[in-house]
Amino acid sequence: MAVLYDEHKQVFHLQTKNMSYAFCALRGFPAHLYWGRKIKEADPDRLLERQERASFSPNPVPEDRSISLDTLPQEYPGYGSSDFRNPAYAVQLANGTTVTELLLRGHRIVSGKSQLEGLPAVYAESGDGAETLIVELEDAASGLRVELSYTVFPAFDAIIRSARIVNGSDSVMSMQRALSASVDLPHDRFEMLQLSGAWGRERYIHRRALVPGTQSVESRRGASSHMQNPFFALLSEGSTEDTGEVYGFSLVYSGSFAGGVEVDQFHTARAYIGINPFDFSWRLEPGESFQTPEAVMVFSAEGLGGMSRAYHELYRTRLCRGAFRDAARPILVNNWEATYFNFNADKIEAIAKAGSELGIELLVLDDGWFGRRDSDNCSLGDWVVDKNKLPGGLKDLADRVRSQGLQFGLWFEPEMVSPDSDLYRAHPDWCLHVPGRRRSEGRRQLILDLSRPDVQDYITDAVGAILESAPITYVKWDMNRNMSEIGSALLPPERQRETAHRYMLGLYSVLERITSKFPHILFESCSGGGGRFDPGMLYYMPQTWTSDNSDAISRLKIQYGTSIVYPVSTMGAHVSAVPNHQVGRMTPLKTRGDVAMSGNFGYELDLTLFTEEEKDEVKRQVALVKEVRELVQYGLFYRLLSPFEGNETAWMFVAPDRSEALAVHVQTLNEPNQPLGRLRLKGLDPNGRYELLGTGRAVYGDELMNAGIPKQRPHSDFASAVYRFRRVE
Numbered sequence: 095m096a097v098l099y100d101e102h103k104q105v106f107h108l109q110t111k112n113m114s115y116a117f118c119a120l121r122g123f124p125a126h127l128y129w130g131r132k133i134k135e136a137d138p139d140r141l142l143e144r145q146e147r148a149s150f151s152p153n154p155v156p157e158d159r160s161i162s163l164d165t166l167p168q169e170y171p172g173y174g175s176s177d178f179r180n181p182a183y184a185v186q187l188a189n190g191t192t193v194t195e196l197l198l199r200g201h202r203i204v205s206g207k208s209q210l211e212g213l214p215a216v217y218a219e220s221g222d223g224a225e226t227l228i229v230e231l232e233d234a235a236s237g238l239r240v241e242l243s244y245t246v247f248p249a250f251d252a253i254i255r256s257a258r259i260v261n262g263s264d265s266v267m268s269m270q271r272a273l274s275a276s277v278d279l280p281h282d283r284f285e286m287l288q289l290s291g292a293w294g295r296e297r298y299i300h301r302r303a304l305v306p307g308t309q310s311v312e313s314r315r316g317a318s319s320h321m322q323n324p325f326f327a328l329l330s331e332g333s334t335e336d337t338g339e340v341y342g343f344s345l346v347y348s349g350s351f352a353g354g355v356e357v358d359q360f361h362t363a364r365a366y367i368g369i370n371p372f373d374f375s376w377r378l379e380p381g382e383s384f385q386t387p388e389a390v391m392v393f394s395a396e397g398l399g400g401m402s403r404a405y406h407e408l409y410r411t412r413l414c415r416g417a418f419r420d421a422a423r424p425i426l427v428n429n430w431e432a433t434y435f436n437f438n439a440d441k442i443e444a445i446a447k448a449g450s451e452l453g454i455e456l457l458v459l460d461d462g463w464f465g466r467r468d469s470d471n472c473s474l475g476d477w478v479v480d481k482n483k484l485p486g487g488l489k490d491l492a493d494r495v496r497s498q499g500l501q502f503g504l505w506f507e508p509e510m511v512s513p514d515s516d517l518y519r520a521h522p523d524w525c526l527h528v529p530g531r532r533r534s535e536g537r538r539q540l541i542l543d544l545s546r547p548d549v550q551d552y553i554t555d556a557v558g559a560i561l562e563s564a565p566i567t568y569v570k571w572d573m574n575r576n577m578s579e580i581g582s583a584l585l586p587p588e589r590q591r592e593t594a595h596r597y598m599l600g601l602y603s604v605l606e607r608i609t610s611k612f613p614h615i616l617f618e619s620c621s622g623g624g625g626r627f628d629p630g631m632l633y634y635m636p637q638t639w640t641s642d643n644s645d646a647i648s649r650l651k652i653q654y655g656t657s658i659v660y661p662v663s664t665m666g667a668h669v670s671a672v673p674n675h676q677v678g679r680m681t682p683l684k685t686r687g688d689v690a691m692s693g694n695f696g697y698e699l700d701l702t703l704f705t706e707e708e709k710d711e712v713k714r715q716v717a718l719v720k721e722v723r724e725l726v727q728y729g730l731f732y733r734l735l736s737p738f739e740g741n742e743t744a745w746m747f748v749a750p751d752r753s754e755a756l757a758v759h760v761q762t763l764n765e766p767n768q769p770l771g772r773l774r775l776k777g778l779d780p781n782g783r784y785e786l787l788g789t790g791r792a793v794y795g796d797e798l799m800n801a802g803i804p805k806q807r808p809h810s811d812f813a814s815a816v817y818r819f820r821r822v823e
Contacts, residue, residue, distance in 0.1 A: 095109075095225065096108065096109055096110065096223065096224070096225040096246035096247070096248050097109075097203050097225045097226075097227045097244075097246060099201070099203065100136075103118065103137065103138060104118050104119040104198075105117075105118045105127070105136050105137070105138060106118070106201070106227060106229070106244075107135075107136045108227065108244060108246045108253060109132060109246070109248070110132070110246060110247065110248055110249070110250060110251045110252070111132075111248060111249060111251065112131065112132050112251050112393075112395060113129075113130070113131065113132055113251040113393045114128060114129070114130065114131070114132045114133045114136065115128070115129045115244075115246075115253050115393075116128045116129075116136030116141070117169050118136075118138045118142070119198040120138070120142070120161065120166070121155055121158070121161060122197030122198050123161075123163070123166060123168065123197065123198075124168060124169035124170060124196075124198055124229065124231065124242075125138070125142060125166055125167060125168060125169070126167035126168060126169055126277060126278050127141040127142055127167075128141050129277065129279070129341070129393060130339060130393060130395075131339070131393075131395050142167075144160035144161060144166075145160055145165075146159045146160050146162075147162055147164070147165055147360075150164075151164035151165055151176070152164065152176040153176075154175065154176055154195075162176065163175065163176045163177035164176055164177050164178055164179070165360060165362075166278075167278030167279075167280065167362070168276070168278055169229075169242065169276070169277075170182045170183065170196060170231065170240060170242055170257065170276060171276060171278075171364075172184070172194050172195060172196060173192070174191075174192055174193035174194070175193055175194070175195045179356055179358055179364050180276075180308065180356045180364060180366060181271060181276075182257075182271070182273045182275075182276035182366060182368075183240065183257070183259065183269070183271050183272055183273065184269075184270040184271035184371070185236075185238055185259075185267050185268065185269055185270065185378075186267065186268040186270055187236050187238075187263075187265070187267060188263075188265035188266060188267070192270065194233040194235075194236055194238050195233055195235075196231035196232065196233050196238070196240055197231065197232060197233075197234075198229060198230070198231055199230045199231065199232045199239075200230040201227060201228060201229045201230060202227075202228050202230075203225060203226070203227050203228075204225070204226050204228065205224070205225060205226075206218045206222075206224050206225075206226065207224050207226050207245045207254070208226070210256065210385055210387075210388065211385060212385070212599050212602060212603065213346070213347075213385060213387055213388070213599070213602060213630075214346050214347075214387075214388075214413075214602060214629070214630045214631075214632075214633030214634065215254075215256075215346060215388050215633070216245070216254050216346065216388060216390060216408065216409075216412050216413050217412055217413075217415070218245070218247070218412070219412070222247055222248075222249065222412075223247070223248045223249070224245060224246065224247045224248075225245070225246055226243060226244065226245045226246075227243070227244040227245075227246075228241050228242070228243050228244075229241070229242040229244070232262070236263055236267075237261065237262040237263030237264075237265075238259070238260070238261065238262065238263070238267065239259075239260040239262045240257055240258070240259050240260070241257065241258040241260070242255070242256075242257055243255065243256045243257070243258070247408070247412070250392075250404060250407065250408050250412075251392060251393050251394065251404050252390055252391060252392045252393075252404060252405075252408055253390075253391045254388055254389070254390050254391075255274060255275040255388065255389045255391060256274050256275075256385065256386050256387065256388045256389065257272065257273075257274060257385075257386045258383055258384070258385050258386070259272055259378070259383060259384045259385075259386070260378075260381075260382075260383040261378035261379065261380055261381060261382050261383070262380075262381075263380060264380050265380065266377060266378065266379055266380070267377075267378040268375050268376070268377055268378070269375060269376040269377075269378060269384055270371065270374070270375055271371040271374075272368065272369060272371075272376065272384055272386050273352075273366050273367065273368030273369070273371075273386065274345060274347075274367055274368040274369075274386040274387050274388060274389035275343070275366065275367055275368065275389035275391060276364060276365070276366045277341075277364070277365045277366075277391070278362060278363070278364050278365075279328070279341075279362065279363040279364075279365060280362060281361060281362060281363065282304045282306075282355075282357040282361045282362065282363045283304075283330065283331050284303075284304050284328040284329060284330060284331075284341075284355075284363060285301050285302060285303050285304070285328070285329045285331075285333070286301070286302055286303075286304055286309055286326055286327070286328060286329075286354075286355060287299065287300070287301045287326065287327040287328075287329055287398070287658070288300050288301075288311045288322070288323070288325070288326045288327075289322070289323040289325060289655050289656075289658060289659070290311065290321060290322050290323070291320060291321065291652075291655075292320050292321060293320045293622055293623065293625065293642065294320075294623070294641060294642060294643040294648070294676055295641075295643065295648065295651070295652065296320050296323075296623065296624035296625070296627065296640070296641050296652055296655075296656070297323055297624065297627070297652060297655035297656045297658075298651055298652075298655050298738070299651075299654070299655045299658065299736075299738050301329070304328075304355060304357050304363060305357065306357045306358075306359070306361070307356070307357060308354055308355070308356045308357075309354055309355055309357075310352060310353065310354025310355070311323070311324075311325075311326055311352075311353050311354060312350070312351060312352040312353070312354070312370050312372070313349075313350050313351055313370065314350050314370060314372050314373065315350060315576035315577060316349055316350055316541075316576055316577030316580065316594050316597065317348060317349060317350075317573070317576055317577070317621060317625060317626050318347070318348050318349070318351060318625075318626050318627070318628040318630075319576065319625055319626075320621075320622065320623070320624060320625040322351075323627065323628065323659070324344065324345035324347060324351040324353065324367070324628050324629075325342070325343065325344045325345070325353070325658075325659050326342075326343055326353050326354065326355075326365075326367075327340055327341060327342045327343070327398070327401060327658075328340070328341040328343075328355065328363070328365060329398065333397055333398065334397050334398070335397050335398050335399045335733055335736075336396060336397045336399055336400075336776070337396070337397045338395075338397050338398075339393070339394070339395055340393070340394045340397060340398055340400070340401040341365070341391070341392070341393055341401075342390075342391065342392040342393075342394070342401045342404075342405065342659070343365060343367045343389060343390075343391055344367075344389070344390045344391075344392070344405065344629060344659055345367050345368065345387055345388070345389055345390075345628070345629070345630075346387050346388040346389070346390060346413070346628075346629040346630050346633065347369065347387035347388075347598070347628065347629075347630045348598060348601070348626055348628050348630035348631050349369070349370075349594055349595060349597070349598040349630075350369065350370040350372070350373075350374075350594055351367070351368065351369060351370050352366075352367070352368065352369070352370040352371065352372070353365075353366065353367035353368075354366065354367075367389050368386055368387070368389065369386065369387065369595060373580070373591055373594070374591055374592075374594070374595065375591040375592065376591075376592050376595070377588055377589055377592070387630070390405070390408065390629070392404045392405055392408075398658070398733075399732060399733060399776075402657060402658055402659065402731065402733075403730055403731065405659050405660070405661075406657075406660070406661035406662075406730075406731060407661075409629060409632060409659075409660065409661055409664070410661040410663050410664070410728070413629055413632055413633055414632055414633070414636040414663075414664070415633065415634075415636070416609065416613055416636065417613055417614065418616045418636050418637075419636055420728075422723050422724055422727065423616070423637065423663070423694045423695075423723065423727065424455040424456040424501060424568070424616070425453070425454050425455045425456065425695050425696060425716055425719055425720070426454065426455065426456035426457065426458050426503065426568070426668075426695075426696035426697070427445060427446075427449045427454050427456070427457055427458070427696060427697040427698075427699075427701060428457075428458040428460055428570075428668065428696060428697070428698050429441075429442060429445055429457070429458070429459060429460055429700075430460035430461065430505075430698060431644075431670055431671060431675055431698045431699055432445060432671075432698075432699050432700035432701075433462075433700070434461075434462070435461065435462040435467065435468050435469055436462075436468075437462065437483065438483050438484070439483070439484050439485070439486065439490070439491050439494065442457065442459060442491060442494075442495065443491070443494045443495065443498065444702050445457065445700065445701050445702060446494070446495040446498040446500050447498045448701035448702045448704070449498070449500055449697075449701050450498040450499045450500055451709075452701065452709060452712045452713055452716055453713060453716035453717065453720070454500065454696075454697065454701075454716060455500060455501060456500055456501040456502070456503055456567070456568055456696075457495050457500045457501070457502060457503065458503035458504070458505065458568060458570060458696075459491070459502070459503065459504050459505060460505040460570070461505050461507070461572075462480075462483070463479060463480060463483065463484060463488070463504070463505075464476060464477055464478055464479060464480055465477075465478060465480060465515065465516075466480065467480060470537055470538055470539075471512065471514060471538045472512045472514035472515060472538075473512055473514070473515050474507055474510045474511050474512040474515060474539050475510070475511035475512060475515045475516075475517030475518060475542070476512075476515050476516050476517055477506070477508075477556040477557065477559070477560055487563070487564075488504070488560065488563055488564040488566075489563060489564040489565070491564075492564040492565050492566065493565070496565060501567040501568065502564065502565060502566055502567065502568075503566060503567060503568025503569065503570065503616075504560070504561075504564075504566050504568070504569055504570070505569075505570045505572060506557060506560075506569060506570070506571055506572065507571075507572040507573065507574060508542075508553045508556070508557050508571065508604075509541060509542055509544060509553070509573050509601065510539045510540065510541060510542065510573070510574065510575070511524065511525055511539065511540050511541075511542050512538065512539050512540075513533075513535065513538075513539075513540060517552075518540070523583040524542055524543055524546065524548075524549050524552075525540040525541060525542055525543060526540070526541045526542075526543050526577060526578075526579060526580055526581060526582065526593070526597075527540075527543075527579050527581055527583070528579045528580075528581040529581075531579050532579070533579060534578045534579060536574070536575030536576070536578075537574050537575050539574065539575060541575065541577060543582050543583070543584075543593075543597070544596075544597045544598075544600035544601050544604065545582050545584070545585065545592075545593055545596035545597050545599075545600050546582065546583075546584050546600070547600075549600070550600050550603055550604050553604050554604050554607050554608060557608055558608060558611060558612075561608075561612050561615065566615060567614065567615055567616065568615060568616045568617075568618070569615055569616070569617050569618070570618050570620055570639065571605075571617060571618065571619050571620060571635065572620040572621065572622075572639075573620070573621040573622075573625070573626060574621065574622050575622075576625075577594060577597075580593050580594050581593060582596070598630075602630070602634070605634035605635070606634065609634050609635070616636075616637075617634065617635035617636075618635055618637045618638065618639060618666055618694075619631040619632075619634075619635040619637075619638045619639070620638065620639035620666075622642055623639055623640065623641040623642030623643065624638065624639070624640050624641045624642075624652070624656070626638070627640065627656065627660065627664075632660075632664055636663070636664065637663065637664050637665065637666055637694050638660075638664055638665070638666060639666040640652060640653060640656055640665045640666050640667060640693065642676065643676040643677065644667075644668050644669075644670035644674070644675075644676070644690075644698055645670070645674040645676055645677045645679050645681065646669075646681045646685050646686045646688075646689040646690070646760075646812065647679060647681060647760075647762055647812055648674075648676070648677060648679075649667065649689050649690075650689065650737040650743045650760060650762070651737045651738060653665060653667065653689070653692060653693060654733065654736065654737055654738070654743065654745070655738075657731060657733065657745070661731070662692060662693055662726055662727065662731055662747075663694070663726075663727040663728065665692075665693035665694060666693060666694050666696070667689070667690040667691070667692065667693025667694060667695060667696075668690055668695070668696040668697055668698040669683070669686040669687055669690045669695075669696070669697045669698065669699065669712075669715070670686070670697075670698040670699050671698075671699035671700070672686075679812075681812045682810070682812060682813065682814075683708055683711050683712070684711060684715075684814060685760065685812050685813060685814040687711070687712075687715035688758055688760070688814040688815075688816055689758070689760065689814065691715065691718065691719050691722070691723075691726065691758075692726060692745065692747075692758060693726075694727075695719045695723065697712075718816075722747075722756050722818070725747050725749055725754060725755075725756055726747050726756065728750070729747035729748050729749050729750065729755075729756075730747065730748045730749075730750065730777055731745065731746075731747055732745065732746050732747075732748065732775075732776040732777050733745050734746060734757070734759075734773065734774070734775070734776065735759070735773075737762070741761060741762050741763055741765075742759065742760065742761050742762070743759070743760045743762075744757065744758065744759040744760070744773055745757070745758055746758070746775060746776065746777070748776075748777035748778060752777070752778060752779045752782065752795075752821065753820070753821045754818070754819060754820050754821065755775065755777070755778060755784070755818070755819040756816065756817070756818050756819075757773065757775060757816070757817040757819075758814065758815070758816055758817075759773055759805060759806070759814065759815045759817070760812075760813070760814045760815075761808050761812075761813055761814075762811070762812060763811050763812075764808055764809070764810055764811050764813065768807060770804070770805075770807075771804075771805045772801065772802035772803060772804055772805060773802050773803055773804075773805050773817075774798075774799060774800065774801070774802035775795075775798045775799050775802065775803070775819075776799060777799075778795035778798055778799055778819075779795045779821065780794065780795045780796035780799065781794065781795065781796070782794070782795045782821045782823065783795075783821065783822050783823045784798060784819040784820065784821050784822065785819065785820050785821075785822050786803065786817060786818070786819055787818040787819065787820060788818075792822050792823075798819070803817065
């Protein structure tokens with residue numbers, strides 16, 4: 095069993111193949127006991143240290159002064175009844191106060207895992223052996239009830255947590271804070287790792303030692319954002335890529351979030367993650383409930399790499415859904431950087447014809463096909479084909495592309511509206527806005543108010559009509575600005591601070607309806623590249639455009655950082671033209687291909703402009719990708735050399751049965767008279783013999799991992815090498 099309960103000691107012990115997580119009821123307070131390597135027993139008499147502190151840490155139980163909520167490690171702490179640390183929840187009651195105290199009232203253990211109403215979530219399949227513990231808490235004085243959910247998959251070293259908050263009183267309550275998970279760890283000897291950046295340089299790795307006080311990551315933008323990702327990890331002292339204990343916290347949500355760690359006066363660490371309490375409240379009428387998003391907490395005793403591979407497998411197989419979860423992704427060409435808005439049907443067909451000759455499988459028509467969309471200043475919301483560019487319509491163009499042997503895909507930005515659009519002129523109240531305030535534009539557009547059912551229906555119907563009008567097999571779903579003037583014309587004053595979360599619920603509803611209706615379409619999410627690369631979006635769309643910056647050298651850090659949490663099968667990675675449109679860099683075509691093939695591979699340039707030499711290189715790239723893409727998408731991923739630590743980057747993929755492997759090595763800048771070096775591999779069978787393809791030589795896996803192979807020495811900047819191995823015995 096994955097969930098064990100000791101009725102005598104009131105201990106809940108959750109176990110996976112390598113991990114234990116335990117808590118107990120202490121005088122009714124849910125008290126955290128342990129999270130780490132798997133242990134056989136979780137005895138509170140041994141694991142929970144209690145000691146009376148100074149009077150500044152009050153005692154809620156007069157007869158036992160060793161209990162103080164200010165020092166007790168808790169599972170879902172509140173504020174106001176003697177715990178002065180960051181709370182997991184806060185509720186304003188009808189009398190205006192926010193003092194509540196949750197005590198354990200019961201629990202139940204159920205097989206499998208239920209889906210969350212209206213929210214994306216990790217799911218269980220038959221045979222997983224998943225179990226869910228639901229702990230029932232209550233504040234008897236107010237009628238507030240909370241159900242804490244803990245799902246355990248024995249095969250994964252992860253705990254999936256969420257909370258359902260219920261107003262069990264006969265008066266209105268107002269939620270001010272509703273986090274998904276809070277964990278009190280016994281010390282602060284950790285480093286915090288976060289993924290931060292900006293547009294064009296998303297998810298860079300930053301690592302720092304914990305200090306007293308609060309260190310956090312958050313978004314207040316109405317989206318998970320380019321700047322921060324809804325994830326952080328705590329690394330024990332001395333942890334590396336391959337060694338040390340690591341605790342990961344990832345939120346299955348796409349809106350404003352907050353996560354972090356508070357180190358208290360006694361150097362314990364409270365980690366938390368959930369919806370950002372900033373500018374948030376939620377009115378609960380009697381009998382109503384509020385469901386938090388899920389937090390996925392992963393433990394690894396094998397360093398950062400072990401944590402990453404646990405997230406990769408869980409998210410690839412139990413978060414991503416649909417026909418494309420386990421299907422090889424098509425090699426595509428996107429016309430955006432080839433043409434921008436300046437194209438017609440003949441030009442798109444010419445790109446498709448060139449792609450067909452090179453072995454490419456899918457053409458994606460990007461922005462500019464609808465309304466009067468000759469620039470970014472109009473027509474968003476008017477999902478009607480521009481007959482000036484495409485006189486035969488989308489079906490005619492799709493048929494012309496398909497006649498060249500390629501599938502046809504299409505770009506949308508359905509969540510936005512241009513002030514210069516028929517939709518905005520007809521429905522000016524359909525955007526997020528506050529009466530009497532400026533409607534700030536970003537990229538000359540406003541955001542549709544997806545908290546409104548009528549807006550949700552419009553988007554669903556408009557996008558659905560286009561998808562039914564032509565043989566479309568791929569959709570790129572973009573979103574190119576963050577929220578300002580967050581208000582809804584349909585919500586009353588007391589519910590205006592619900593708007594941003596209601597928007598996310600509306601978006602999820604739209605995505606569920608559209609993706610369910612068109613299961614044959616591969617959906618890729620995008621937000622100016624990687625501005626909404628989060629688990630919430632992956633539930634509906636199994637891949638995300640990793641960054642608008644497609645420069646191969648920039649992508650070393652972007653893709654390396656993204657791999658900390660997200661599987662390679664979720665990353666869109668394309669070869670683009672040089673000089674690169676984002677940074678102006680000149681990078682060899684081979685290197686651009688070698689970097690891009692470590693993701694969902696494609697091209698973002700004008701194929702008709704290739705020289706014969708470039709065509710030969712692209713044919714080689716496409717042929718190689720077709721040979722290795724299933725290994726890349728579904729193999730175990732190992733990081734070898736970090737671009738954040740030196741001039742070289744390397745990574746590799748190993749088949750689950752360790753029968754083959756692929757390694758990529760990139761050196762950024764060349765240096766004269768360099769020292770010799772070797773690349774040490776990972777994840778192979780030490781007792782198996784592997785042939786380095788192209789050499790005819792086979793060596794044991796232990797040699798490849800411990801002694802390594804000689805690195806190829808480049809004769810230019812930005813050089814790359816690919817090594818393929820096949821087990822021969």
